[in-house]
Structures are given as C-alpha cells and as structure tokens.
Amino acid sequence: MTTRSEREKAQKLNEQHQAILSKLLREDENKYCADCEAKGPRWASWNLGVFMCIRCAGIHRNLGVHISRVKSVNLDQWTPEQIQSMVDMGNGRAKQLYEAHLPENFSRPQTDQSVEVFIRDKYERKKYYDKESVATALVSIDLNFYHC
Template structure:
C-alpha cells in the first residue's frame, strides 16, 4: 500500500517555505504577546525589527519611518522579503534580547495599560 506525501514537504526532502517558518514563529509562546508591552494577542508586526505588536504599540511604531519600523498587519499578505526578515530575527525574545539590553537606567517596559506617552517614550 502506497501513501501520498505530496502535502508534507519535509518528508519529500523539500525545504520548509518562508510562509511556513512565519506561521511557526507566530505559534511560539513569546510571540503571543506584544514585544513592547506584553499585551495579549498582537495583530501587527514590525517586519524589519522582527517583533509582534499590539494595536497601541503599533501606533507608535507606525509614527516612525519605515526604515526604522516597517509595521504590517498579521492578516495581510506579506512579501517574501518581509517574511524572511521577520523569520531571520526570530521573534520577540530574540529581538528583545538585543534591544532591551540597551534600555537606559530609569526606563521601564510599559504595561498593557500604559499611556500612549509611556509607550512612545519606551519605543523611541
């Protein structure tokens, strides 16, 4: 008896696609909250920074130039370049291990109920 494996690229020896890697990244526990304030269920991402964002933090990132933070909704179709950039960073934990190491003394990560002013100060 023969079983078809055409729907499983790993079993056929084909590489995993960028879109599949992105979906796997979305499922990681640390990416189930906003990278900046830890709010649950982010609906946005900064592709070039490689983090997932809530709507309130997205608004701050959106005010930055695209070369600083290129924000995209998770429900839209993404270009392969944006997906590859996001996957390369590895998500919230990986990006935050870099960016949060540069937080000056006296700055605290905002909470999900932080004011827009607090978010802006932290993100900028």
C-alpha cells in the first residue's frame, strides 16, 4: 500500500523529470530524430541516450532491449538513472559516437525499410561507431565535472 505522501513524492519526481526532458527537447541537437531527423521527437532510448520519432522508436523496439530501451517522453514514468543517461548523452554526443564514420555524402534514409537498415547498421552492427570518440566524450564529461 502506498501512502498519500509517497504518491505525492512520486508525482513531484515525475514532474521534475518531465521538466528536465522538456528542457532537453528544446536544445537544438534534440529537436530532430537522432536517426531520420524527423522534427520534434517525442520518444527516447534511455540506454543509448537519444531522442527519436515514433517510427524510429518502433524500429528500436524491434532491435531488442539488449540494444535499445525505448520510452515515451510524455507517457512513461522515468527513473532518475534513465533521466541522467539522457542528460549525459543526448543526440549531439550520440552522433559523435554512433555516426563518427558516416560518409560525408551519406543521404539519410527516409523510407521505413531503409531507415530500419540504417538503424540496425548504426546500433546493432556499429558500422559508423568510433571508440576513440567515446574516449574523447568521456574525457570531456570528466573535465566538465571538475570545472563545476
């Protein structure tokens, strides 16, 4: 049984999380789907730390939870850890990692089928992934931490 004050606490936490997510979604790098660049993503993969559109969220679900854990920004409850993961990563940093080796003249897929191939290449096969940029990104997080 949950008491009234526990319920109020949970509700307050949920409101805080919604406020953080809305703020993240207002940042330029998060205004477009991480995969197909559709405008105004309202879904997220919290373990990958990216915001995406509803179509790409469906494809991410098909990858399985060992690769991507999908949540609705507005309809689901978030835990503090999941929120932290979105704050730490975001579409900008994720692009540096997962699209490090994307060819310069690469044209972003638009049809459902080609988007799925791209998403599988990107996260499952890690075709464009660069570990070096992971190291760089982690160093920059550390530096920010020490500067605070």
